[in-house]
Amino acid sequence: MFRSRRWRWLRAQLRDTYVLLRQFRVSLLLFISLVGAGTLLFWQFYVDPRDGSRLTLNQSLYAAFSLIFFQTGNIPYPNNLLIDSLYYLIPILGIGIIGNSLVRFGLQLFNKELRQEEWNMSLASTYKQHVIVCGAGHVGFRVIEQLVQFGEDVVAIENNKHSAFSERVMHKLNVPIIFGDARQADTLQQAGIERAHAILPCTSNDLINLEIALNARELNANVRVVMRMFEPELAAKVSKGFGFGTAFSTAALAAPAFAAAVRQHDVQQALYVDDTLVALSAMDVPTGASWIGKSVGTVQQELDISLVLHKRGGKVDVRPDHNTLLQAGDHVIVFATLDGINRARKMNRVGR
Numbered sequence: 001m002f003r004s005r006r007w008r009w010l011r012a013q014l015r016d017t018y019v020l021l022r023q024f025r026v027s028l029l030l031f032i033s034l035v036g037a038g039t040l041l042f043w044q045f046y047v048d049p050r051d052g053s054r055l056t057l058n059q060s061l062y063a064a065f066s067l068i069f070f071q072t073g074n075i076p077y078p079n080n081l082l083i084d085s086l087y088y089l090i091p092i093l094g095i096g097i098i099g100n101s102l103v104r105f106g107l108q109l110f111n112k113e114l115r116q117e118e119w120n121m122s123l124a125s126t127y128k129q130h131v132i133v134c135g136a137g138h139v140g141f142r143v144i145e146q147l148v149q150f151g152e153d154v155v156a157i158e159n160n161k162h163s164a165f166s167e168r169v170m171h172k173l174n175v176p177i178i179f180g181d182a183r184q185a186d187t188l189q190q191a192g193i194e195r196a197h198a199i200l201p202c203t204s205n206d207l208i209n210l211e212i213a214l215n216a217r218e219l220n221a222n223v224r225v226v227m228r229m230f231e232p233e234l235a236a237k238v239s240k241g242f243g244f245g246t247a248f249s250t251a252a253l254a255a256p257a258f259a260a261a262v263r264q265h266d267v268q269q270a271l272y273v274d275d276t277l278v279a280l281s282a283m284d285v286p287t288g289a290s291w292i293g294k295s296v297g298t299v300q301q302e303l304d305i306s307l308v309l310h311k312r313g314g315k316v317d318v319r320p321d322h323n324t325l326l327q328a329g330d331h332v333i334v335f336a337t338l339d340g341i342n343r344a345r346k347m348n349r350v351g352r
Contacts, residue, residue, distance in 0.1 A: 011126045031094070038064030038090050046083050049076055068094030120176035121190050124155045127176075128195045132157060134182035134212050135203035139228060141165040143202055148173050155191045157182040159203075182212045188219055198224040267341070268333075280308070280333055281341045287328040289348050297322030303343050305336035 042060035047053075055063065055075070063075050067090040078084055130153035133144050140156070147154050156169055156177045169175050180187035182201065193199065199216045201209035206229045213225045270279035285291050291299060296307050300322070310320035311331040317324070326332075334344050 015122045015125055034090065034093055035061070035064050035068075038067065038086055041083065041086060045080055046075075046078055047080060049079050064090065067091055070095075117179055120170070120178060123176040124178060124190060124192055127153050127155055127192050129153070129197045130155055130192065130195070132188070132191045132193060132196050132199040132216075134199065134201045134209075135159075135228075136163055136165050136169050136177060137202070137204065138165075139204075140200075140202040141169060143200060144169055144173060144175055148175065155196075157187060157191050183208065183215055185215060185219060188212075188216055193219045193223065196220065196223055198226060200226045200228070202228045267338075276337065278335065278337055279341060280335055281345075283332050283334055283345065283348055285326050285328055285330040285332070285348065289328070291326045291348050292328055294326055295322060296320045296324045296326065299326065299344075299347075303336075303340060303347060305334050305340045305344050307332050308335045309333035 039057070039061045042055055042063045043057055046055050046060070046063070048055075059075070064086075066075075067087060070091050077087070131147055132155050133140050133147070134157045136144065136156045136158040140158075144154050144156055154173075154175045156175050158166055158169075158177050158179055159181055160166075161179050166177055169177055178187060178191045180190070182188065182191075182203075193216055199213070201212040201216075203209055203212075209227050209229060213227050216223055216225065267279045267281050270277060296310065300306055307320055308318070309332060310317045310324060312327065312329070320332075334341055336344065
């Protein structure tokens with residue numbers, strides 16, 4: 001993973017340097033032409049006033065380059081009028097016109113903060129089989145954060161340059177952001193839509209999300225689309241009618257959790273499986289509880305629930321063995337209906 005990131009950074013650096021070279025190509029060509037012309041003139045016409053010797057090609061190059069910074073080294077002032085004029089012309093052109101461009105070129109090459117947007121595009125150009133998240137707001141940031149934890153390569157697209165989450169996405173999560181309208185083909189191409197394996201339109205507007213998804217499919221027919229939508233009926237129709245992978249309704253996802261939290265204050269998450277509402281709830285096994293000494297399998301069978309996580313000390317078991325005996329101080333996650341969670345909490349009380 002580390003070597004892959006280093007290689008990606010190197011490729012991005014090379015592309016960014018190429019972009020800068022194109023941007024400053026006129027100044028660079030003038031600089032090369034000035035040094036080259038000065039070198040040839042020194043080589044052909046300079047005569048040492050002390051002994052009449054001539055400069056080698058390397059010495060001529062050194063003399064022309066040094067004059068840009070008002071340095072002549074050990075080369076005496078000439079008697080030749082043509083070479084004499086170079087002592088004034090080269091510094092004026094070099095420092096006054098070309099030097100300024102070269103300084104800006106160097107600063108932008110090594111200080112990426114000065115041109116963060118261009119660097120993000122260079123970095124995004126190195127991604128393959130990545131996920132594009134459109135919209136780095138409240139929901140988009142959480143999606144990006146979760147994808148990074150899953151080990152996915154992510155490129156974000158955000159329309160608002162002053163978004164409160166942009167800095168956190170770029171510097172905390174190390175995810176490049178392309179600033180622009182995700183509905184536009186050029187913005188999607190800058191994010192690498194042709195090489196991406198999935199795109200997640202996560203803006204707060206259903207129609208914008210749909211337009212992003214359709215445009216993305218035009219540019220990459222094989223890209224997987226997972227879309228955020230507010231209206232559950234529209235989400236279902238879009239997913240079925242357009243052949244997208246999944247269209248999630250945020251309202252439909254949030255509603256079960258809100259409703260379950262009304263009945264059970266300890267519910268962490270809830271969702272519908274077909275037409276059945278199931279939830280996750282965390283429980284600690286207190287001293288004196290009836291669960292102590294019972295196996296995970298026995299508790300599951302007696303209460304018709306599933307213990308999907310068991311934690312003891314610093315050890316976490318996501319799929320605990322059915323023969324694991326519960327002890328005081330254990331922490332478990334119960335997956336069941338709300339009635340099943342209620343039965344489990346009553347059974348886990350001290351004195352039962």
